[in-house]
Amino acid sequence: MNMIQRKTRNPEQTRNDLLDAAYHEILESGFQAASLERILANTSVSKGALYHHFGTKRDLGLAVIEEVIGPQLEERWFTMLAQHDNPINGLYNLIAEKIAQADESVIRYGCPLNNLIQEMSPLDESFRQGLQKILERWVEVVAQALKEGQSAGQVRPDASPEDIALYIVASIEGCVGLGKNAQSVAAYQRCLRQLQVYIKSLAV
Amino acid sequence: MNMIQRKTRNPEQTRNDLLDAAYHEILESGFQAASLERILANTSVSKGALYHHFGTKRDLGLAVIEEVIGPQLEERWFTMLAQHDNPINGLYNLIAEKIAQADESVIRYGCPLNNLIQEMSPLDESFRQGLQKILERWVEVVAQALKEGQSAGQVRPDASPEDIALYIVASIEGCVGLGKNAQSVAAYQRCLRQLQVYIKSLAV
DNA sequence: GAAGATACCGACCAAACGGTATATTGTCAA
DNA sequence: TTGACAATATACCGTTTGGTCGGTATCTTC
Structure with a gap:
């Protein structure tokens, strides 16, 4: 056979390339319609190499959730909320940042987490669990911040x-979803601004 | 060829059967993964009949949006909001109804509109437009009710x-989405109850 | 430096897909 | 009654899909 392999081996790089290409392919087409051929074309990795690193397409998808989408969100929210002493301000600024950073690509493809939830959670229990782990962590980080805000007398004590x-996480996903279908950065921003109003109303 | 046709012809019924089966197949698998073979199997309609009524799979999907999903939502929200003189009460009760009617199947498959938005809106402009038409109508109905509430002095005048x-529509879709992934009726209800709190805060 | 493990290659495969072609039958107007 | 057309049936097609397999190149270890 005619063998033209990569000059030097680099399994870690290969794996990362695959994860990255798979992430984008899934973001654009969804998981089920994601094409392995297309992923391979975008990485110049061979099919053999792909199936060396991942047992099935499903495994690749689960790895994307756990190793790409999860850390992405974790970093953004955890570090951001840790920077503020007041959770109301922290949340408000996070939304403000989302409003400021809103651009065509966010509006076009929406939230990777939400996309996968709607598509895959009823179809594959492992996907659902992987996504749920991220979701629970997200909610937990926000809840923890709010709780500390209550102790510090910054957040209304009557709220759970x-x-x-x-609800905040749900609202965010909802705003992204609507903006995505409207293909309108403005609508997305208007929606998030209402969420800011709600967040402000949580202050004592 | 061996012809075993339906005893009596009924094109309208055939078309409706197809729309209904397609609706359920799409709800369960999404549009792209929806299988025509499976739809045919659930209707005992032949492939020839299907392609007589719908030019392509895409046309079938668009018809489901326009003729099944749209009217479903229209009926529920339009008639419901018309029954109340006070939009705050109307919206509150609509959410209360959603909370009361929450069951496994809602939680399992989520909102048909939201599912299609996340999957199809970046991939097919016609889908996006069909979904957007429903979305805009939904938002418009709610906005109109709020506007009348403002005129009647029931809704805070400083709000848009x-x-x-x-934002309300976005929040609803968000709540359904989270409940769907959590596979938890309780989480779905807790989320909606926060939306009720927000809605109440709109009163004068 | 030989051996064994790891990484990678690309041709091939069966199955499922959406869609087409052609044949047949029910319906209804003329 | 018949002719035309709408409605339905099924065999078939090309393409794409995820996945397999035998083989090769590189790396590690002793």
């Missing part, structure tokens, strides 16, 4: 931090 | 009806 955190 | 309507 867990319920509010859940 | 359009923005709030957009």
Whole structure:
């Protein structure tokens, strides 16, 4: 056979390339319609190499959730909320940042987490669990911040931090979803600004 | 060829059967992964009949959006909001109804509109437009009710009806999405109850 | 430096897909 | 009654899909 292999081996790089290409392919087409051929074309990795690193397409998808989408969100929210002493300000600024950074690509493809939830959670229990782990962590980080805000007398004491955190996360996903379908950065921003109003109303 | 046709012809019924089966197949698998073979198997309609009524799979999907999903939502929200003199009460009760009617199947498959938005809106402009038409109508109905509430002195005058309507719709979709992934009726209900709190805060 | 493990290659495969072609039958107007 | 057309049936097609397999090149270890 005619063998033209990569000059030097680099399994880690190969794996990362695959994860990265798979992430983008899934973001654009969804998981089920994601094409392995297309992923391979975008990485110049061979099919053999792909199946060396990942047992099935499903495994690749699960790895994307765990190793790409999860850390992405974790970093953004965890470090951001840790920077503020007041959770109301922290949340408000996070949304403000989302409003400021809103651009065509966010509006076009929406939230990778939400996309996968809607598509895959009823179809594959492992996907659902992988996504749920991220979701729970997200809600937990927000709830924890709110709880500390209550102790510090910054957040209304009559509110349930867990319920509010859940609702805030839901609202964000909803705003992204609507903006995505409207293909309108403005609509997305208007929607998030209402969420800011709600967040402000949580202050004492 | 061996012809075993339906005893009596009924094109309208055939078309409706197809729309109904397609709706359920799409709800369960998404549009791209929806299988025509499976739809045919669930209707005992032949492939020839299907392609007589719908030019392509895409046309079938668009018809489901326009003729099944759209009217479903229209009926629920339009008639419901018309029953109340006070939009705050109307919206509150609509959410209360959603909370009361929450069951496994809602939680399992989520909102058909939201599912299609996340999957198809970046991939097919016609889908996006069909979905957007429903979305805009939904937002408009809510906004109109709020506007009338403002005139009647029931809704805070400093609020923008359009923005709030957009946000409410987004929040609902978000709540369904989270409940769907958590596979938890309780989480879904907790989320919606926070939305009720927000809605109440709109009163004068 | 030989051996064994790891990484990678690309041709091939069966199955499922959406869609087409052609044949047949029910319906209804003339 | 018949002729035309709408409605339905099924065999078939090309393409794409995820996945396999035998083989090769590189790296590590002793």
